[in-house]
Amino acid sequence: xxxxxxxxxVEVEGHGDNVAPALLGGFVVVVPDGDRVLTQRVPTVPVxxxxxxxxxxxxxxxxxxxxxASYSKADAIFNIGRAMxxxxxxxxxxxxxxxxxxxxxxxxxxxxxxxxxxTAAKSGALEAGAICVALSGAGPGIVAFAREGxxxxxxxMNAAFxxxxxxxxxxILDASETGTxxxx
Numbered sequence: 001x002x003x004x005x006x007x008x009x010v011e012v013e014g015h016g017d018n019v020a021p022a023l024l025g026g027f028v029v030v031v032p033d034g035d036r037v038l039t040q041r042v043p044t045v046p047v048x049x050x051x052x053x054x055x056x057x058x059x060x061x062x063x064x065x066x067x068x069a070s071y072s073k074a075d076a077i078f079n080i081g082r083a084m085x086x087x088x089x090x091x092x093x094x095x096x097x098x099x100x101x102x103x104x105x106x107x108x109x110x111x112x113x114x115x116x117x118x119t120a121a122k123s124g125a126l127e128a129g130a131i132c133v134a135l136s137g138a139g140p141g142i143v144a145f146a147r148e149g150x151x152x153x154x155x156x157m158n159a160a161f162x163x164x165x166x167x168x169x170x171x172i173l174d175a176s177e178t179g180t181x182x183x184x
Contacts (some may be wrong), residue, residue, distance in 0.1 A: 002182065010037050018137075025179025027090055034102035039076035045093025046175065048149050053141040054168040058115055063138035066110045075105040084107070095131045098145060102132035115140040117164030 002023065009019040016030035016037050027037070029041045086103035113116050114134055121142045127131040130144035130153050143154050154170030161168040 005182070006039070007037055016031075021175075021179070022182045023135060025176045026175060027087070029036045029087065031090040042087055042091055043177070044090040047090070047093070047095075047098075047131070047145050047147065048150060049140055049173050049175075050144045050146060050153045050157070050170055051129070051136055051173060052121060052125075052144075052154060052161070052168050052170040054115065054121075054161040054166040056115055056166050058138075060138050060142040062114065063107075063111050066114055068178065071106060079106045081102060094146065100143075101134045102134055103133065105140070108135050111135055111139050117166055118142060120160035120163065121168075123158040124160040125153045128153045129154035153162060 006020060006023050009023060010016040010030075013019050016032065016039075020028040020030040020037070020039050024039065024041055027042045027044045028039055029042060030037055032038075033112045038078065061070060069165040082101050082103055085097060089098035089101050112122070115135075118135065118140065122133045122135075125144040129149040133144045135141075136143040142157055144157070146153055154172065157170060171183050
């Protein structure tokens with residue numbers, strides 16, 4: 001049963017936001033719910049991403065250590081509202097809303113500067129035509145959402161990392177709506 005597999009995968013991997021989309025496909029909201037996970041698949045208008053990863057060792061433990069011990073109520077409210085808007089923007093295919101909603105006060109301000117060239121890569125991707133750009137997970141990768149100009153965006157991020165002495169690779173990715181197929 002897929003729910004049991006998902007719960008076991010979350011237990012093993014530790015990050016429901018990584019395993020739920022891989023198993024279920026598409027855009028999936030997932031949160032812990034006691035010793036289970038609560039998921040909701042959100043239908044979306046397809047959008048491509050360009051993911052650029054520099055050759056830079058940035059451990060999850062380092063990324064976690066960069067975060068403050070607590071956040072202001074204003075920053076928590078800001079991010080909760082933005083998360084809801086991102087979901088709606090992806091569902092509706094509203095690129096203007098997506099661009100405005102993909103702002104963050106919880107993790108990116110504390111982590112982005114720890115990766116040489118990441119701030120420049122984010123700016124370069126936007127200048128090259130990306131709808132919005134963010135640190136991918138804890139980093140060091142950068143993810144750019146776009147409808148066109150994918151190679152231009154990837155090359156801009158590569159150039160930004162190279163200007164900071166880092167080699168990088170990029171991939172142009174489509175979301176999978178089907179997820180994992182389990183045969184017996």
